[in-house]
Amino acid sequence: GNSVTQMEGPVTLSEEAFLTINCTYTATGYPSLFWYVQYPGEGLQLLLKATKADDKGSNKGFEATYRKETTSFHLEKGSVQVSDSAVYFCALRRTNFGNEKLTFGTGTRLTIIP
């Protein structure tokens, strides 16, 4: 079946450091890939997505590239800010249809220190 393996946290970085959170997946066919973010006290928010191989999703300075050859979708940001402190979830969906269930990783808690 489909599964997502995500880098274990927690991750603590200083402000302006480079961020990478690793995510690999197992799926048949051509899934869509997502990063969701959960800020304290809030729901899961879509951060970025990619729907086919070699697509790059980007938002708020975060990027992730859909790599089919390595089955990966690593999240990166060049210079993190304190406001990026949150829990980050990698997820996949079997197709591009929104009404299909998401398969999530365990989440990575990121803390940025000023």
Next chain:
Amino acid sequence: EPEVTQTPSHQVTQMGQEVILRCVPISNHLYFYWYRQILGQKVEFLVSFYNNEISEKSEIFDDQFSVERPDGSNFTLKIRSTKLEDSAMYFCASVTAYEQYFGPGTRLTVT
């Protein structure tokens, strides 16, 4: 911007009691989901709901669980007789053709 709301934010209950978790999805959305996350584990799909009936459910969603949309706005998840292992964060999602919008979650603690 429309958002999904969930109540309560935290529910503490004793083992064997019934609980109802409530969600108000985004109006005019037609698909609704419940997911849960046991502390330190993955977010897991529980059930999807469309046109007033369950469209898919996971192995977790046994006879102790039920969902309904009682009044056209609320979407509820009921656990009939809670167990310790039901302690988790429960997320509701309201779905369009392309994206799932999540609520803030209800933390359920079973003692």
